[in-house]
Amino acid sequence: NAGVTQTPKFQVLKTGQSMTLQCAQDMNHNSMYWYRQDPGMGLRLIYYSASEGTTDKGEVPNGYNVSRLNKREFSLRLESAAPSQTSVYFCASSASRNSPLHFGNGTRLTVT
Amino acid sequence: AQSVTQLDSQVPVFEEAPVELRCNYSSSVSVYLFWYVQYPNQGLQLLLKYLSGSTLVKGINGFEAEFNKSQTSFHLRKPSVHISDTAEYFCAVWFNQAGTALIFGKGTTLSVSS
Numbered sequence: 643n644a645g646v647t648q649t650p651k652f653q654v655l656k657t658g659q660s661m662t663l664q665c666a667q668d669m670n671h672n673s674m675y676w677y678r679q680d681p682g683m684g685l686r687l688i689y690y691s692a693s694e695g696t697t698d699k700g701e702v703p704n705g706y707n708v709s710r711l712n713k714r715e716f717s718l719r720l721e722s723a724a725p726s727q728t729s730v731y732f733c734a735s736s737a738s739r740n741s742p743l744h745f746g747n748g749t750r751l752t753v754t
Numbered sequence: 755a756q757s758v759t760q761l762d763s764q765v766p767v768f769e770e771a772p773v774e775l776r777c778n779y780s781s782s783v784s785v786y787l788f789w790y791v792q793y794p795n796q797g798l799q800l801l802l803k804y805l806s807g808s809t810l811v812k813g814i815n816g817f818e819a820e821f822n823k824s825q826t827s828f829h830l831r832k833p834s835v836h837i838s839d840t841a842e843y844f845c846a847v848w849f850n851q852a853g854t855a856l857i858f859g860k861g862t863t864l865s866v867s868s
Contacts, residue, residue, distance in 0.1 A: 675856075682763070684760075684858045692855075700855060732797060745798045748796075
């Protein structure tokens, strides 16, 4: 039982490059989320998808786009990476919006 | 805007001592409350949750937390910590209003030494 799987685990980008972070869950959860974690800032919500076919902005959506490809997959895209986007990105899923979240192991992104 | 405040960014403690990690939230609506733990270079794991019922909830690894509605608090406690409890702990709150997701505090680093 894999739970929430994120790829890649590590990535280094140059300023202006683009990339997509992939996330898939096998728990048949309805809701999926992208958070970023920065030292001393806790986890801040970038975007979430309460159910298949819907996406909503979180606290820090600027510079990111998301796609809920199907019930299992929720990707996060950086169109033009900036050094301020250097962070650890976590994908999570839950059965519903007020259920406990299950987290992936994170993607450590460095933008130079 | 709704907010979650973890009052201590770092808590150093000796092994076998008791510990309390504090969490307060701002709310005029009903809430669901969670504590997560993050070990180095790992994702977050659920420690415990309060959804309804008894205000004292027990979680994994001997942790417990008490929901105090009047004080809008959800403090995490353990009577005797181990070296292996060294980790970062996050309080998280789901506010029962449209268009919200789980909001996290900034975290408390618990350092247990012998």
